[in-house]
Amino acid sequence: MTCKRLCHMLAAGAAALSLSLGSAPAQAQWTVFDPWNYAQSLLTAARELQQIQNEIQGLQNQAQSLINQAHNLANLPYSSLQSLQQSIQRTQALLGQAQRIAYDVQKIDQAFSTTYAPASASQSNQALVANAQARWQNSLAALQDAMRVQASVVGNLDTNRAQTSALVTSSQGASGALQAAQAGNQLMALQAQQLADLTAVLAAQGRAQALESAQRAAAQDQGREQLSRFLVPAAGYQPTTVTLFH
Structure with a gap:
């Protein structure tokens, strides 16, 4: 599951949760959960996770590039x-x-x-x-x-x-x-x-x-x-x- 799809699912779940809580009787005395802020927090975390994965992939690409360069610069072990x-x-x-x-x-x-x-x-x-x-x-x-x-x-x-x-x-x-x-x-x-x-x-x-x-x-x-x-x-x-x- 990609992070983009995860973000869409989290946003949809947060919207459904907000509608569900909004239809219940308002009781300001005990309702402290803000579903919109929670959904935004989840989306922010998902974006940060996607960024971390992109950075990891970039580091892997750089490492593979260094390996390829090492192969290209390796001397031939045989000499005539x-x-x-x-x-x-x-x-x-x-x-x-x-x-x-x-x-x-x-x-x-x-x-x-x-x-x-x-x-x-x-x-x-x-x-x-x-x-x-x-x-x-x-x-x-x-x-x-x-x-x-x-x-x-x-x-x-x-x-x-x-x-x-x-x-x-x-x-x-x-x-x-x-x-x-x-x-x-x-x-x-x-x-x-x-x-x-x-x-x-x-x-x-x-x-x-x-x-x-x-x-x-x-x-x-x-x-x-x-x-x-x-x-x-x-x-x-x-x-x-x-x-x-x-």
Whole structure:
């Protein structure tokens, strides 16, 4: 029963009581009960009760609002940051361990001005052979580095799959907006780590392909130089006597 309905009932009862008492013989000597004042008092008490209930409801709403805010401000209990950082550090370490010609602009320029430079007539045959061997070793090392990076990225797949599952579960079970946002941010960080792995693979593979192409180009140039030396009329092939056994 609401307080408004209670007030109507009290007012109706007080009016009926007033009519009933008003029809009785007046006896001012002993009638001290004033039904109208009594009804007004009841209505005032009912209004005060309604006001108290409204205040209680307001306090309950405020308490629920504080509870909701606490849920929205609660931190996500799960964090994948450490695992992601370890995966990125492993890939960065492999890139930093690149053999021979690494990811350094100055070293690359130096190598292409010496080892990969066009062959000249002033170079000795021993120098040409040494450069060819160095280029082959560079290509072989770059292929090995690329395969190591690829192996590391493939090893990260299981970790990334576990992190994705845990973050999706945490996002679905988030109790507030902050937890949901943090789970979403960590999923974006996981995607960034996967893009970093993909970038590392492409860089390592591109480095290997570039060195292989540079080796072929230098080998072709060196082959032309060696052929021109062989075909010089004054320094052509001269048969000699060779002793195999003493």
